[in-house]
Amino acid sequence: xxxxxxxxxxxxxxxxxxxxxxxxxxxxxxxxxxxxxxxxxxxxxxxxxxxxxxxxxxxxxxxxxxxxxxxxxxxxxxxxxxxxxxxxxxxxxxxxxxxxxxxxxxxxxxxxxxxxxxxxxxxxxxxxxxxxxxxxxxxxxxxxxxxxxxxxxxxxxxxxxxxxxxxxxxxxxxxxxxxxxxxxxxxxxx
Ligand SMILES: N[C@@H](CCC(=O)N[C@@H](CS)C(=O)NCC(=O)O)C(=O)O
Numbered sequence: 001x002x003x004x005x006x007x008x009x010x011x012x013x014x015x016x017x018x019x020x021x022x023x024x025x026x027x028x029x030x031x032x033x034x035x036x037x038x039x040x041x042x043x044x045x046x047x048x049x050x051x052x053x054x055x056x057x058x059x060x061x062x063x064x065x066x067x068x069x070x071x072x073x074x075x076x077x078x079x080x081x082x083x084x085x086x087x088x089x090x091x092x093x094x095x096x097x098x099x100x101x102x103x104x105x106x107x108x109x110x111x112x113x114x115x116x117x118x119x120x121x122x123x124x125x126x127x128x129x130x131x132x133x134x135x136x137x138x139x140x141x142x143x144x145x146x147x148x149x150x151x152x153x154x155x156x157x158x159x160x161x162x163x164x165x166x167x168x169x170x171x172x173x174x175x176x177x178x179x180x181x182x183x184x185x186x187x188x189x190x
Contacts, residue, residue, distance in 0.1 A: 001041040002185050003054045003148040004061075009181035010139055011065040017043075055085055058141055071141040081142050084134075087125050088145030091153070094121040098158035122159050130165045136174035139181070147175050147182050155190045 008017045022031050022040050034050045035042040043051040043060065051060045062070055071085075072078045097118045101110055134143045150172050153161045162169050176182045 001054055001148075002151060002187060003144055004041040004043070004057050005185040006144050006148065006179075006181045007058050007061050007070065009184055010070070010144070010179070011061055011067065013061060013065060016064070053089075055082075055089065055141075058144075069140070070144070081140065084142045085145045087128065088142065088149045091122050091125050091149040094118040094125075095149075095152060095156060095158035098122075099156055119159050122153075122161070123164070126161055126165050126168065129171075130167045133167060133171045136171050137178050139179045143175055143179070147172060147179070151182075151186070151190065155187065 005019070008014055023029050024031065024038065024040070031040060031042060032038040034044060035052045037052070039052065041052065041054050041057055043057045045051065051057050058070060062068060071081055095118075098115055101115055101118075105111075129146055134140070134146060136143065146168075150161070150168060153159060
């Protein structure tokens, strides 16, 4: 997942992390043995133990890098930032449910109500970020999470967000100018 690749990049850990391909559709893929939920990203430590999900991996990588520059280790700001990181992650989670519904159900079997339910979550979360975007000059857990969520929406198109959120269009362009790790971690098909 791009968020973890960005965290690895901005914390200067590229030489210490090996990316392994996964195939979620392959029953012999080792991922479900590492993370019983069968979800990625999943980080394997040197001793073979697994760390997931992406937010926990971010905290682990901060510890490894000996910094708190992406997320404060304590204090009220930590709670605000964690909440906003979950809001950004939730955009991807709801977007993935839209995509899975469209991928795994024929058109006649799809639930319009379910799709609308998930799209409304994305819409409300985007509206909240549109009203109060992070500082695009700062790279932290929230801005990384939001940039990756918007990149995901651009790539997979579960909703058309750009027309509805001109402020976030501008925010993403500014953030990408300030943080080159965003472009460096662009998926090959994006
Ligand atoms: N909130 C989790 C989301 C993880 C997630 O849903 N990953 C997707 C890929 S983006 C996945 O593993 N999908 C396969 C599946 O759910 O079986 C995180 O941030 O790590």
